[in-house]
Amino acid sequence: MNPDPSSAPGGKTNTAALAVEHLSKSFGERVAFRDVSFEVGYGEVFGFLGPNGAGKTTTVRTLGTLIGPTSGSATVAGVPLTPENGVEIRRRIAIMPELPGLYLRLTVTENLECFAGLYESPDPRERIDAALGAVNLADRAGDPCGALSKGLRQRVALARALLGDPQVLFLDEPTSGLDPVAARDVHELIDELRQRGVTIFLTTHRLEEAERLCDRVAILNTTLRMIGRPDDLRDQLFAKTITARTLKPLPDPDGVFGGVAGVDGWHADGSGGYAIAVSDSTVAAPAITRALVDAGADVLSIGESRHSLEDVYLELIDEDAELQTGPG
Ligand SMILES: Nc1ncnc2c1ncn2[C@@H]1O[C@H](COP(=O)(O)OP(=O)(O)OP(=O)(O)O)[C@@H](O)[C@H]1O
Numbered sequence: 001m002n003p004d005p006s007s008a009p010g011g012k013t014n015t016a017a018l019a020v021e022h023l024s025k026s027f028g029e030r031v032a033f034r035d036v037s038f039e040v041g042y043g044e045v046f047g048f049l050g051p052n053g054a055g056k057t058t059t060v061r062t063l064g065t066l067i068g069p070t071s072g073s074a075t076v077a078g079v080p081l082t083p084e085n086g087v088e089i090r091r092r093i094a095i096m097p098e099l100p101g102l103y104l105r106l107t108v109t110e111n112l113e114c115f116a117g118l119y120e121s122p123d124p125r126e127r128i129d130a131a132l133g134a135v136n137l138a139d140r141a142g143d144p145c146g147a148l149s150k151g152l153r154q155r156v157a158l159a160r161a162l163l164g165d166p167q168v169l170f171l172d173e174p175t176s177g178l179d180p181v182a183a184r185d186v187h188e189l190i191d192e193l194r195q196r197g198v199t200i201f202l203t204t205h206r207l208e209e210a211e212r213l214c215d216r217v218a219i220l221n222t223t224l225r226m227i228g229r230p231d232d233l234r235d236q237l238f239a240k241t242i243t244a245r246t247l248k249p250l251p252d253p254d255g256v257f258g259g260v261a262g263v264d265g266w267h268a269d270g271s272g273g274y275a276i277a278v279s280d281s282t283v284a285a286p287a288i289t290r291a292l293v294d295a296g297a298d299v300l301s302i303g304e305s306r307h308s309l310e311d312v313y314l315e316l317i318d319e320d321a322e323l324q325t326g327p328g
């Protein structure tokens, strides 16, 4: 059983699984991440994205009590992040690290037994079997970890993270190096854990994975660049666009689109369509359709252009690169 998520030492209650305030970590002169603040609710799947060296793993290691922050504060699973609370926090969380870190001469089961021992699990056998089943490794349980492929080792590390019944699970690139089927299995596992109410902090470079799994995502590039639901990030970064296609070019597109309420501008998209910038597509799309029909146009299609999370990500990271190199 998980301890009550709302109870923390000292009788304080905290409704967030993770509450991070102005947290920074430097290694000497090198800043790994700076002034990062965010909250993650209990039961949320939270994606943490960013380029190589952005500070994602260092954030996981800091919140996971493996290293101390340079400044700022955080609460993890209801417990303030302090050196004295390290044991209490580690009881409530689990980390699947970037590199599996297994005893290569020991078998899969022996590796899990070592860690189940650390968790003082009352029924280690049952938990190990459940964890192996969850990652589809039961048939390799007797193999030495050194004889497993990279992806299989990754799955052992994931099984290990599931042993302690964590409230908050940190997964640092859990599908890196996995084949598409194994990656899909991990996605399904994450969905199951979500249904059981486990809070998941997921770093990933697979943007479609973040888009599919995460309630909210944050984009980190040493500082936190953006945070929100994937849909909201799209809306914040990109104007909404309706694309309309007609059988023949419109003789007077200005006359058609200019008079429609909610249309902010338009241009021909170069492939026989019109890209129309709008503020609210639920109002503008029907109005544009009516205006086209009234103008006698033969409408082939009309639809909202969607930006992917990848578009959002690339836009932000490109912006950062431009800021760094400066204009010209
Ligand atoms: N122990 C350390 N000593 C010195 N510098 C470190 C240490 N750990 C991380 N760094 C530096 O901190 C920065 C952030 O590294 P981090 O591993 O957190 O990035 P990341 O976002 O996880 O990248 P990736 O996507 O490649 O995994 C990098 O510049 C890295 O070199």
Ligand SMILES: [Mg+2]
Residues within 6 Å of the ligand: 056, 057, 058, 098, 172
């Ligand atoms: Mg990393």
